[in-house]
Amino acid sequence: MDEFALVLNAGSSSLKFSVYGRPGAGGAWRLDARGQIEGIGTAARLSARDGEGRTLEERALDTAARDGRGALDALAAWLRSRYRGARVRGVGHRVVHGGAGHAAPAIVTPAVLADLRALVPLAPLHQPHNLAAIATVAELLPGVPQVACFDTSFHRGQPAVAELVPLPRAIRATGVQRYGFHGLSYEYIASVLPEVAPEIAEGRVLVAHLGSGASLCALRSRRSVDSSFGFTALDGLCMGTRPGALDPGVVLHLFQVLGLSAAEVETMLYERSGLLGISGSSNDMRVLLASADASARLAVDYFVYRAAKEIGALAAVLGGIDALVFTAGIGENSAEIRRRICEASAWLGIELDAEANERRGPRISRGAGRPSVFVIPTNEEWMIARHTIALLGLDAARGSTA
Numbered sequence: 428m429d430e431f432a433l434v435l436n437a438g439s440s441s442l443k444f445s446v447y448g449r450p451g452a453g454g455a456w457r458l459d460a461r462g463q464i465e466g467i468g469t470a471a472r473l474s475a476r477d478g479e480g481r482t483l484e485e486r487a488l489d490t491a492a493r494d495g496r497g498a499l500d501a502l503a504a505w506l507r508s509r510y511r512g513a514r515v516r517g518v519g520h521r522v523v524h525g526g527a528g529h530a531a532p533a534i535v536t537p538a539v540l541a542d543l544r545a546l547v548p549l550a551p552l553h554q555p556h557n558l559a560a561i562a563t564v565a566e567l568l569p570g571v572p573q574v575a576c577f578d579t580s581f582h583r584g585q586p587a588v589a590e591l592v593p594l595p596r597a598i599r600a601t602g603v604q605r606y607g608f609h610g611l612s613y614e615y616i617a618s619v620l621p622e623v624a625p626e627i628a629e630g631r632v633l634v635a636h637l638g639s640g641a642s643l644c645a646l647r648s649r650r651s652v653d654s655s656f657g658f659t660a661l662d663g664l665c666m667g668t669r670p671g672a673l674d675p676g677v678v679l680h681l682f683q684v685l686g687l688s689a690a691e692v693e694t695m696l697y698e699r700s701g702l703l704g705i706s707g708s709s710n711d712m713r714v715l716l717a718s719a720d721a722s723a724r725l726a727v728d729y730f731v732y733r734a735a736k737e738i739g740a741l742a743a744v745l746g747g748i749d750a751l752v753f754t755a756g757i758g759e760n761s762a763e764i765r766r767r768i769c770e771a772s773a774w775l776g777i778e779l780d781a782e783a784n785e786r787r788g789p790r791i792s793r794g795a796g797r798p799s800v801f802v803i804p805t806n807e808e809w810m811i812a813r814h815t816i817a818l819l820g821l822d823a824a825r826g827s828t829a
């Protein structure tokens with residue numbers, strides 16, 4: 428391979444990466460490797476697979492990756508050993524927050540970075556790690572252009588009522604509005620709809636991204652008109668460790684009556700609630716589905732109940748639906764959860780095709796003139812790679828070789 432583009436998704440304890448390469452100018456970009464460094468700060472491990480899913484690397488990183496910087500150093504060393512002599516043409520980053528101003532990905536410049544730093548208070552748990560990765564890459568690969576791709580961009584352009592948080596104007600002026608997240612996943616799904624489901628692609632489509640984070644997006648003509656995430660990624664559906672929609676009075680109670688600190692409430696809302704909080708045992712849907720424990724079953728019941736309830740709400744926003752799409756870890760892999768959500772949404776006219784559901788579709792419903800249901804694997808990394816390649820003009824043939 429002569430040149431590659433790197434996609435990074437830097438979190439607090441993990442660094443996910445994908446490498447897209449091509450044999451030379453004019454060739455097609457394709458996935459060459461993907462992997463992650465997990466356990467940053469504790470017991471870091473580097474794992475990588477090639478484009479066909481075969482293991483390339485699986486090893487502990489000892490003390491090397493004790494922070495984000497160390498993880499990127501370790502990744503850079505691995506990339507050098509695998510891609511010796513190839514040229515990095517660009518680095519695309521997943522950045523959680525683009526604010527109200529970034530309705531599209533952006534080439535990283537000092538001005539863009541200043542914008543994104545100002546958004547740290549809106550996403551304090553994620554944005555700093557995303558920006559630190561951009562700064563480290565600028566140091567390690569000086570001169571290599573970087574692109575920031577935002578989880579919020581796809582939702583810009585929604586009607587004013589969908590973006591509103593009904594608090595006083597002075598509070599809203601500080602940036603308190605509904606932003607929506609998982610946008611790169613929804614953008615990917617919207618981009619493949621004409622190919623996978625041309626008959627409904629331009630219609631009213633609800634996409635259910637059900638992974639460890641979970642949300643819904645209402646699409647009309649492949650554009651987001653509303654989603655279940657709001658100001659933060661805490662709203663909406665029940666998630667692995669986040670509660671989803673919660674009466675704000677509960678949060679007041681945590682502070683005023685139970686005397687919890689802001690840090691304790693934050694940890695509870697982001698790490699201890701949702702499926703884990705209800706079951707008291709696991710945030711993993713596979714574990715809960717296999718368990719006979721009453722709390723585990725209640726967690727699954729609530730997950731399905733909440734998903735069906737939010738589907739109803741967004742179906743009302745769309746004035747009915749033409750299709751429902753399942754994606755992400757649970758949506759792509761759990762026939763049982765898909766079946767149960769579809770059964771709870773039968774009032775919309777959905778009729779599941781049990782056999783197609785077991786083999787993951789792509790179409791898993793039957794009947795003409797009814798909403799259809801699909802399973803479509805998401806690919807956020809490829810969406811970031813596509814943006815990076817397009818914004819940096821990497822598809823154009825180069826005059827000289829590296």
Ligand code: ADP
Pocket residue numbers: 637638639640667710711712713716755756757760761
């Ligand atoms: P993220 O990228 O947000 O970490 P994923 O989209 O990979 O999350 O989804 C991860 C979740 O998917 C896991 O926590 C697990 O509960 C769920 N999952 C994966 N495979 C299955 C399966 N076969 N059945 C049920 N749930 C599954």
